[in-house]
Amino acid sequence: MSPETAASAGMEQARVNEEARNVVEAEGLKAWYITQAYGVERTVKAVDDLTLAIREGEIYGIAGESGCGKSTLLKALLGEIVSPLTIVGGKVEYDFDAGKIDALKQTEEDREAIRWRRVSYIPQGSMHVLNPVRRIRDTFHDFIAAHQETTREQSIEMARNYLQELGLREGVLGNYPHQLSGGMRQRVTIALATILTPRLIFADEPTTALDVVVQRGVIELLKEVQKRENSTLVLVTHDMGVHANLTNRVAVLYAGNLVEEADTSTIFRRPRHPYTRYLIESLPRMGDRSERVGIPGRPPALDNPPDGCRFHPRCPLATDICRQEVPPLLPVEGIGNGTGPPHRVACFHQVDAPLEAGEIEHAAEMPHAD
Amino acid sequence: MTLLQQFILPRLLQWVIVIVVGITITFLIPRLSPVNPIQQALGRLTQFATLEPEAVLQLREQLMANYGLEGSIVEQYFRFWGNLLGGDLGPSFGAFPQRVNDMIGRALPYTVALLTFTTIMGWIIGIIVGTLAAYYPGRLTNLVAGVMIVVYPVPYFIIAFIFLMAFTYYIPFFPLIGVFRGEPFEAEFIATYLHSTFLPAVTLLITGLSFRFIMARALGTAELSSDHVQYATMAGLPDRRLMTSYVARNTMLPQVTDLGLSMGSIFSGTLITEAVFGYPGLGDLLLQAIYQADYNVVMGITLLSIVGIATASLIVDLSYPLVDPRVRYR
Numbered sequence: 200m201s202p203e204t205a206a207s208a209g210m211e212q213a214r215v216n217e218e219a220r221n222v223v224e225a226e227g228l229k230a231w232y233i234t235q236a237y238g239v240e241r242t243v244k245a246v247d248d249l250t251l252a253i254r255e256g257e258i259y260g261i262a263g264e265s266g267c268g269k270s271t272l273l274k275a276l277l278g279e280i281v282s283p284l285t286i287v288g289g290k291v292e293y294d295f296d297a298g299k300i301d302a303l304k305q306t307e308e309d310r311e312a313i314r315w316r317r318v319s320y321i322p323q324g325s326m327h328v329l330n331p332v333r334r335i336r337d338t339f340h341d342f343i344a345a346h347q348e349t350t351r352e353q354s355i356e357m358a359r360n361y362l363q364e365l366g367l368r369e370g371v372l373g374n375y376p377h378q379l380s381g382g383m384r385q386r387v388t389i390a391l392a393t394i395l396t397p398r399l400i401f402a403d404e405p406t407t408a409l410d411v412v413v414q415r416g417v418i419e420l421l422k423e424v425q426k427r428e429n430s431t432l433v434l435v436t437h438d439m440g441v442h443a444n445l446t447n448r449v450a451v452l453y454a455g456n457l458v459e460e461a462d463t464s465t466i467f468r469r470p471r472h473p474y475t476r477y478l479i480e481s482l483p484r485m486g487d488r489s490e491r492v493g494i495p496g497r498p499p500a501l502d503n504p505p506d507g508c509r510f511h512p513r514c515p516l517a518t519d520i521c522r523q524e525v526p527p528l529l530p531v532e533g534i535g536n537g538t539g540p541p542h543r544v545a546c547f548h549q550v551d552a553p554l555e556a557g558e559i560e561h562a563a564e565m566p567h568a569d
Numbered sequence: 570m571t572l573l574q575q576f577i578l579p580r581l582l583q584w585v586i587v588i589v590v591g592i593t594i595t596f597l598i599p600r601l602s603p604v605n606p607i608q609q610a611l612g613r614l615t616q617f618a619t620l621e622p623e624a625v626l627q628l629r630e631q632l633m634a635n636y637g638l639e640g641s642i643v644e645q646y647f648r649f650w651g652n653l654l655g656g657d658l659g660p661s662f663g664a665f666p667q668r669v670n671d672m673i674g675r676a677l678p679y680t681v682a683l684l685t686f687t688t689i690m691g692w693i694i695g696i697i698v699g700t701l702a703a704y705y706p707g708r709l710t711n712l713v714a715g716v717m718i719v720v721y722p723v724p725y726f727i728i729a730f731i732f733l734m735a736f737t738y739y740i741p742f743f744p745l746i747g748v749f750r751g752e753p754f755e756a757e758f759i760a761t762y763l764h765s766t767f768l769p770a771v772t773l774l775i776t777g778l779s780f781r782f783i784m785a786r787a788l789g790t791a792e793l794s795s796d797h798v799q800y801a802t803m804a805g806l807p808d809r810r811l812m813t814s815y816v817a818r819n820t821m822l823p824q825v826t827d828l829g830l831s832m833g834s835i836f837s838g839t840l841i842t843e844a845v846f847g848y849p850g851l852g853d854l855l856l857q858a859i860y861q862a863d864y865n866v867v868m869g870i871t872l873l874s875i876v877g878i879a880t881a882s883l884i885v886d887l888s889y890p891l892v893d894p895r896v897r898y899r
Contacts, residue, residue: 279803314805322803327796332819332894341814345806375894 220294221252222399222431223276223302228289230268230275243501245271247455248289250528252540253433255398258425260446260463261435262478266498268455269435270323273401276433277320278302278310293318295398315346319397321389323404328388329376335387336372342391361394365423382413386420393424399431400424406441418445439482443467448540451475454499454509457528461542471531471542471549474510479554508547516548577887584883591875592653592868596646599864606662606862607632636662636865658869663861669869672854677836677873680843680850683766684835687773692828695781700817702782703789704808714786721779726841729772733845736768743768746847769846773839777831784827788820795819822893826885833881836873 230246245268253259261269274284276291280303291302295317305313314320322328330338340354349357359369367386376384385405393400405421406414418441425432434446442449442463450460451474459472470476477494496513499505508526511517530541531549610632611625620628633639637648637659652659658669702710720728737745747765751757792798798815806815836851843852851870858866889896 277803310805314803320800320803322796322800328800330797330801330815330819333814337814341801341806341810342804345804345810377895 219255219257222255222295223291223293223433224252225276225291226250226289228272228275228291229287230271230280231285231287232271232283233285234283241502244455244504245284245501246275247504249455249457250289251450251457251460253431254540255431256429257447258432258434258445260442260449261433261452262439262442262449263437263452264494264498265437266501267452268501269437269452270403271455272452273320273403273433273435276302277318277401278305279320293399311346315342315392315395315397317397318399319392319395319401321392321400321402321405323407326381326384326408329384329391331376333375334372335374335376335379339372339391339394343394346395358390358394362390364427365390365420380413382409382416385409385413385417389417389420389424393430396428397430398428399433401433401435403435404437405434406436406438414441421445439478443482451478454504455501456509456545457543458510458546459542459544460528460540461544462539465542467554469551469553471544471551472510472546473514473516473548473550476550476554508545516550518548520547580883580886584879587879588875591879592872593646595868595871595875596649599862599867600642600645602862606636606864607638609862610662635660635666653872658872659865661858661863661866663858663863663866669865672866673851673869673873676849676851676854679848680839680852681835683770683773683848683850684839685832687770687777688828688831688835691774691777691781692824692831695778696785696817696820696824698778699782699785700789700812700820702786703793704812704816714782717779717782720775721783723776725772725776725839726845728775729769729842729845732768732772747849749849765846765848769839769842769848772842772846781824785820785824788823789816792816792819822889822896825888825892829881829885829888830878833878834874836870836877 228246228249232243232245234241249272261272263269271284274280275286278291280286286303293300293302300313329335336355336358339358340351343349343354343357355372358372362369362371367390371379371383371387379387389405402421406417409417421432422445436442446463448461449463449466451458451472453474459466459470459475466475467479470479481491481493483491494513499509499512505512507523508514508521511521514521526545526547528543528545530543607629611629614628615625638645658673661667661669661672664672698713702714736743744765748761749758749765750761793816798811801811801815840852840856842848843850844856854866855870
């Protein structure tokens with residue numbers, strides 16, 4: 200399945216109400232890692248001045264290379280701020296039924312009330328997130344009992360019903376994590392994260408480290424979980440193929456900045472930012488036998504990002520303005536039907552053309568940013 | 570069947586080999602030592618009187634026979650095993666004609682009572698306090714940890730001497746040497762027992778506790794940063810659940826191993842603490858026996874110690890799968 204057909208298939212499966220409200224909003228968010236060792240302060244600007252809004256019921260993808268701040272953004276959206284991660288500025292707000300909630304100032308009680316019941320999290324590398332010396336059923340009981348009145352029997356019954364509903368083997372409840380395969384552990388973790396029917400689910404690289412056959416099963420499960428209650432799913436992965444298969448909208452992150460955000464089909468068909476074009480170019484396509492070209496260079500170190508557009512050292516289209524000024528993230532004019540969120544791009548030299556194989560790498564001689 | 574064949578039998582075999590080799594070595598070592606028990610005994614007997622050379626020779630042969638030191642070393646070795654399997658550890662050389670069995674029998678309950686109590690209490694308190702310290706870092710925790718880290722490397726006999734001086738000399742509340750009056754389990758015996766045992770028990774508890782605290786805190790801190798604890802924290806699990814089932818429970822494997830081995834070494838006593846406090850346990854007995862080249866007593870205590878440690882490691886080995894489901898009988 201090519202990414203484009205997959206993208207349109209994904210669009211059909213999960214249709215988002217056009218007038219849906221924003222379930223989570225971030226404004227001017229700055230999440231930095233501030234460490235101090237032997238009196239030397241080091242600041243890593245993992246997420247820098249980022250604004251986004253995620254609508255209820257959509258599957259929102261966050262894409263980008265490793266080290267561009269995807270996981271940090273997710274932690275900030277989740278309100279899980281543990282030193283050395285520090286919120287330097289901006290805000291994150293949830294909006295469920297009862298007014299806005301400040302995600303960054305959660306107290307213990309808030310956390311008990313919000314986490315898992317409203318907002319849940321499927322972690323990166325689920326291999327080790329289950330307690331190795333506890334049976335799965337007891338872990339389920341611990342997680343349920345933390346948020347609602349229950350007995351052990353009730354919890355296990357609830358877990359059994361939920362696993363059945365998701366088409367998972369209920370026998371796993373009696374197992375220890377090491378007795379399960381990697382794919383099964385990931386599925387159990389997804390069930391564990393969503394058993395209390397959260398409205399907003401954050402998933403951090405849920406399919407990474409699984410082989411492709413198992414990945415497919417996990418993607419199906421995520422879709423299933425999202426569809427049950429029309430929850431909002433925020434999916435972080437570097438795998439553009441997964442975005443094509445699963446998401447409604449994609450945000451592309453580069454070096455802590457949001458560089459492009461649009462409907463999944465637009466992102467895959469008419470990406471405007473050179474970085475996005477590179478990301479999609481690197482995907483293999485059916486029938487296209489030309490060699491895949493990676494993006495030259497590597498993402499900048501975030502303790503000292505380049506001036507201007509952070510992508511300019513690797514960008515074939517870069518000019519003087521890119522080196523001096525930060526391009527603002529602006530809606531693309533004249534695109535869209537006016538109801539959904541606009542296509543937003545942060546680039547001075549947007550490419551307004553459908554993506555064609557092998558186009559961009561011939562645009563200029565590649566500078567090496569090492 | 571496969572469980573027995575593949576897991577239990579090899580370990581039992583290992584246990585037997587360790588004990589046989591250990592006993593053989595302890596049989597040989599005193600016989601290689603320059604102290605000759607016959608000379609020692611003769612020295613004691615002839616200290617205040619001169620004997621005819623013939624009488625001395627006769628006495629020497631008589632002593633050799635009594636001590637079981639006749640014949641070549643190989644003959645002695647097999648005779649020794651014969652007696653041992655019959656449950657007889659032979660006579661004491663220093664306190665002839667007392668039997669080693671009786672001497673050890675008298676000292677054993679004292680040592681076992683003292684060490685079982687201090688080892689288990691130190692283990693439990695150390696793990697609880699250490700895990701709490703790992704879980705709640707802060708000023709108070711740092712203070713406690715600081716004290717423990719200072720106490721831990723101080724040799725326990727120094728602590729023993731400090732306590733001895735402080736509480737028997739400057740504040741003469743406890744006896745200088747253990748005094749035990751009355752028959753076992755009478756009120757008087759229990760009172761004098763507690764009075765005499767308090768200081769050695771506190772000394773051992775403090776040193777055991779500091780080690781356990783440091784170990785529990787280090788293991789707990791490592792466990793806290795593990796993925797599964799962080800995920801459970803993120804999911805808003807209550808602190809008590811996290812601390813018990815997610816942190817402490819997962820550090821149990823090394824702690825149980827260590828407890829097992831400490832329990833095994835109970836049978837060798839604590840040489841110095843017992844000597845310092847005049848506590849009539851195995852350690853004190855062993856010390857006297859070494860001074861007097863009392864082979865049989867040294868052998869008897871060493872044997873207990875070898876069997877104790879070998880058995881403890883066997884039990885620890887067999888109980889691993891109960892503590893950690895990831896360990897399978899293979």
